[in-house]
Amino acid sequence: MRIMNALKNILVMMELELRRLRHDRTEIYFRAIQPVLWIAIYGPVMSSVRAIPTGGVPYTDFITPGVMIQTTTFVSIFYGLMMVWERDSGILKKLLVTPASRYSMVIGRSMSSGVRAVFQALIILPIALVIGVKFIPSPTYFILAFTIIFFASGGFAAISILVASFMKTRERFMGIGQAIIMPLFFASNALYPIQLMPPILRELSTFNPLSYVVDAVRGLLITGDLSNLLLDIIAIMIFDIVMFILASMSLRKIIE
Amino acid sequence: MDYAVKVNNLVKVYDGKVRALDGVDLTVEAGESFALLGPNGAGKTTLMRILTTQLRPTSGEAYVFGYNVVRDEGKVRRLISYVPQEISVWTDISGYENLLIYAKIFGIPRNQREKIIDEALENMGLSDVKKELVRTYSGGMIRRLEIACAVLIKPKVMFLDEPTIGLDPAARKTVWERLKVFKEEYGVTIFFNTHYMDEADMYADKIAIINQGKIVTRGTSRELKQSLGGDVITFILKDGANNSGKLQEIKKLEFVKNLFVYGSSLSIVVENAEIALPSLLNTLRDIGASIEKISIAKPTLDDVFLKYAGTRLEDKRRLSEVTRVREMIRRG
Numbered sequence: 001m002r003i004m005n006a007l008k009n010i011l012v013m014m015e016l017e018l019r020r021l022r023h024d025r026t027e028i029y030f031r032a033i034q035p036v037l038w039i040a041i042y043g044p045v046m047s048s049v050r051a052i053p054t055g056g057v058p059y060t061d062f063i064t065p066g067v068m069i070q071t072t073t074f075v076s077i078f079y080g081l082m083m084v085w086e087r088d089s090g091i092l093k094k095l096l097v098t099p100a101s102r103y104s105m106v107i108g109r110s111m112s113s114g115v116r117a118v119f120q121a122l123i124i125l126p127i128a129l130v131i132g133v134k135f136i137p138s139p140t141y142f143i144l145a146f147t148i149i150f151f152a153s154g155g156f157a158a159i160s161i162l163v164a165s166f167m168k169t170r171e172r173f174m175g176i177g178q179a180i181i182m183p184l185f186f187a188s189n190a191l192y193p194i195q196l197m198p199p200i201l202r203e204l205s206t207f208n209p210l211s212y213v214v215d216a217v218r219g220l221l222i223t224g225d226l227s228n229l230l231l232d233i234i235a236i237m238i239f240d241i242v243m244f245i246l247a248s249m250s251l252r253k254i255i256e
Numbered sequence: 257m258d259y260a261v262k263v264n265n266l267v268k269v270y271d272g273k274v275r276a277l278d279g280v281d282l283t284v285e286a287g288e289s290f291a292l293l294g295p296n297g298a299g300k301t302t303l304m305r306i307l308t309t310q311l312r313p314t315s316g317e318a319y320v321f322g323y324n325v326v327r328d329e330g331k332v333r334r335l336i337s338y339v340p341q342e343i344s345v346w347t348d349i350s351g352y353e354n355l356l357i358y359a360k361i362f363g364i365p366r367n368q369r370e371k372i373i374d375e376a377l378e379n380m381g382l383s384d385v386k387k388e389l390v391r392t393y394s395g396g397m398i399r400r401l402e403i404a405c406a407v408l409i410k411p412k413v414m415f416l417d418e419p420t421i422g423l424d425p426a427a428r429k430t431v432w433e434r435l436k437v438f439k440e441e442y443g444v445t446i447f448f449n450t451h452y453m454d455e456a457d458m459y460a461d462k463i464a465i466i467n468q469g470k471i472v473t474r475g476t477s478r479e480l481k482q483s484l485g486g487d488v489i490t491f492i493l494k495d496g497a498n499n500s501g502k503l504q505e506i507k508k509l510e511f512v513k514n515l516f517v518y519g520s521s522l523s524i525v526v527e528n529a530e531i532a533l534p535s536l537l538n539t540l541r542d543i544g545a546s547i548e549k550i551s552i553a554k555p556t557l558d559d560v561f562l563k564y565a566g567t568r569l570e571d572k573r574r575l576s577e578v579t580r581v582r583e584m585i586r587r588g
Contacts, residue, residue, distance in 0.1 A: 005363065012360040019349045019357075023389060090340030094405070097308045097338040098361050099330065 006104035013108030017115045028116070031071060032123050038067040039124075040131055052192050057223055061133045065218040066190025068124050069149065072117035073184065073210060076153040077177050079113035080160025084173050087164070087254050096251075106248040110157040117153035118146055135221050145220040152213040152236050158243035165250035184210045189218075209239040258322035260286045260413050260445040261307060266316035268302050268469075276302040278469035279316070284462070286321075286412075289439060289446040291460035293453065293557065294565075299469040300449040301341065301417055307447070308338045308415050320413060337406035341417040341449075344402055345390050351377070351401050352386040355408060362409045376404040380434050396427025400434060407438055416448040420455065428452075432459050453557040463557070467565035477557065484555040484563060486513055487529035489536065491522045492549040502543040509539060520548075529554065 021028070043060030046052065054062040086092045095105055129135070135142075159180065167173045185191075187201055188210040194202055205211050216232035219225045261284040268277040277299045284290040292300050305311045307318055309329040317324060323331045345354045355373045364372055377383045380400040390398060399419065406414055419435070420428040436459065439446055450456055456463045457477050464474035473480060503522065507515050511532050514525040526532035529552045540547060 008363075009361060012357055015360075016346070016349070016353075016357050019353050020346070023348055023350075088342070090342035090344030091346065093305075093310060093340045093342075094338060094344040095361070096310060097333060097336070098358075099333045099363070100361050 002101075006101055006107075009100045009104035010108040010111055013105070013112045014115050017112035021116065021119060025119075028120055028123055031075065031120055032127070035067045035071045035124050036127050038070075039064055039128055039133065043131075052196065054193070055223065055225075058134075060131065061222050062218070063191055064124075064128050064133050065145075065221055066188070066214045068121045069152070069210065069213050069217060070181075070185050070190055071124065072121050072149055072153050073156050074181055075117045075120050076110075076113045076156035077160045077181050079109070079116070079157040080162075080164035081170060081173050081177065083109065083161055083164040083254065084167070084170055092254060102251050103244070103248045106158060106161055106251055107154070107244050109161065110154040110244065110247070111150075113157035113160075114150040114153040118150050121146065121149050133222075136224050141220040141224075145217045148213060148216050148220075148233065148236065151240055152209065155209060155236065155240040155243045158240070158247040161247040161254075162243065162250050165247075165253040184208060188214055190214050209236065212236055212239075258286075259283045259319070260288065260321060261290070261447060262319040263303070263307075264317045266303070266306065266318055267314045268299075268306060268311065269314045275469055277306075277313070280466070280469070280471055282464060282471060282474075284445060284447060286445055287439075287443045288461045289459060290448070291456035291463045292447070292449045292466055293451065293456045293463055293561070294449075294466035295451055298466045300451075300466055303466070304338075304415050304417050304447070304449055308336060309333055335412045336415060337409060337411040337413075338415045339402045339406050339417065339419060341421060343398060345398060345405065347391040348389065350387050351382055351390055351393070351397075351404075354390060354401060355404060358405045359408055364408065372408060376408050379407065379438060380404040381430065394427070396423050396430060399423060399427070399431055403431065403435065407444075410442055411444060413445040413447060416446065418449055418451070420450075420452070428455070435459070453561070457557055465557075465561055465564055467561075472564040473560070480557065480560045481555040482527060484559055486525050486527045487532075487555070488553045489524045489526060489529050489533060490551045490553070491524075491540065491545075491547055493520050493522060494546040494548045502545070505543055506536070506539055509535065511535075 039060055043063055046063075047059030050059075052059060052062075083092065096102070125135075160177070163176055163180070164173060167176055187197075187205050188208050189205070190210065194205050194211065197205065212232040212235040215228055216236070219227075219229055219232075261282065263280050263282040266277050266280040267275070269275050280299070280303060292303065294300050302311065306313050307320060307325055309325050309332050312326055319325065320332045321335055323335070325332050345351075346357075349357075352373065355376060356369070359369045359373055374383070377386050380403055382397060382400055382404060385393065385397065390401065393401065403416070403419070406416075416435075420431050423431065432455070435446065438444065448460070461476065462474065463477055463480060465472050465480075473483070475483070503515070503517065506512060506524065511526050511528075512524055513527065516523040524532075524536065526536075533550075533552075537547075
């Protein structure tokens with residue numbers, strides 16, 4: 001019964017996000033500009049240099065999943081900013097006074113950022129197609145890839161809720177947000193294979209959740225190499241669960 | 257029977273230094289409209305946030321209908337609803353959608369949802385704008401929407417933190433009229449914080465005055481004012497007031513508590529000026545006094561506040577700050 005209630009609350013939070021998106025999608029369009037620049041300009045330029053071994057895949061195709069996931073991670077990490085805003089307003093206080101459990105609130109809010117992230121990733125697809133990126137034409141792979149993006153974004157949003165409970169002003173949060181995303185991005189396989197990194201970074205990237213997400217999505221959408229898929233999914237699940245627990249424990253702090 | 261709210265020697269210390277609540281004792285009866293009146297920083301919001309299970313007290317106990325707000329927080333949350341001082345609805349969806357989301361969170365069954373939401377919108381006079389984005393609402397409409405959220409579940413106690421802060425007088429009146437109807441219909445207990453004296457005066461059955469984390473006095477509005485001594489009726493008499501022999505007749509009237517003569521003015525302290533005035537006039541006519549002017553001074557809650565807390569209540573600066581922030585959030 002409890003779990004059913006929690007599940008219901010999580011779905012309600014996602015519904016809220018869908019309703020918001022229905023009313024206003026400007027943010028999604030603007031956030032699409034940066035990834036488009038990566039795949040329309042950076043990709044072709046770097047690919048003419050031919051400096052990065054991509055396993056036979058055109059360089060632009062290689063970075064497309066990485067760029068998509070960088071964008072969705074941005075969406076998720078800055079979702080915490082909304083929590084800071086909701087704390088400044090009374091929304092969070094009111095939500096915490098309802099019978100809904102803290103866990104269902106944190107997971108619900110995190111997964112609603114997943115909803116937003118899926119739309120954000122979807123909008124990049126047609127542009128990538130126009131530029132000439134070749135995707136594997138399999139609906140199953142496609143759905144699995146977006147499910148992975150959905151759940152991974154939930155985990156990143158939970159990080160941002162965790163950060164939001166310590167950073168109580170928006171300005172501080174903006175700074176910290178940047179400081180989290182860029183290292184995650186550059187210390188991942190989004191733009192180049194991990195083998196190219198110096199040994200220390202390579203070790204660190206074992207703990208970088210972004211690498212697992214990029215690896216899984218790249219396998220499903222571009223290369224078809226699914227040898228690490230199970231490991232990737234397990235890593236993302238562990239990441240999500242740990243982040244959900246930590247964020248739920250810290251949630252009370254946000255309103256105090 | 258259990259009190260709707262019962263607070264025993266409640267203390268809240270922030271960061272080991274700031275003593276926001278300093279031993280608060282309170283009881284609120286079921287079905288009552290209760291005002292916690294005090295200046296900003298007196299501890300009103302802290303007390304409300306403890307009662308609504310958001311904060312833990314440093315020491316002392318608080319109960320809502322017999323449930324401890326720390327040990328039985330889950331049960332307390334099922335009985336109460338809460339409207340914080342800050343804006344607490346999503347402005348980028350419609351009013352109806354806001355209520356729909358809350359109805360789902362509160363677990364109102366699907367087949368009743370529509371009816372309950374429409375009823376709440378109707379009650380708060382928002383039916384016409386329910387499909388509009390909340391961003392386009394006025395401050396008063398947003399407040400009514402917030403209250404509509406709070407009445408959805410027909411709570412046993414509603415906690416309202418400064419329910420009309422930043423609203424113009426007409427909007428304040430509408431908000432309270434709607435609340436009064438709701439209270440009478442469902443017998444809900446209303447616990448509200450305010451620093452508007454007239455609001456406590458007009459809409460609260462009982463008032464407690466809080467200052468620096470302590471309840472300094474409590475009672476009905478009438479009791480509090482009478483604790484100051486009562487109403488003062490002052491007559492300016494044409495032929496002077498020094499006809500003291502005759503004036504002693506007035507002192508014999510049972511409702512006269514005190515009488516002062518100064519020059520041509522005669523001041524009489526009574527419990528209730530409206531009731532006392534007709535017979536006073538009769539008596540004055542009987543003794544042949546000719547009246548030039550009458551004035552009545554009734555004590556206000558501000559006088560009560562001054563007596564018990566030692567300061568005045570008003571603080572305009574902070575009020576405009578809150579108004580500004582609410583406005584900012586509404587515009588997005």
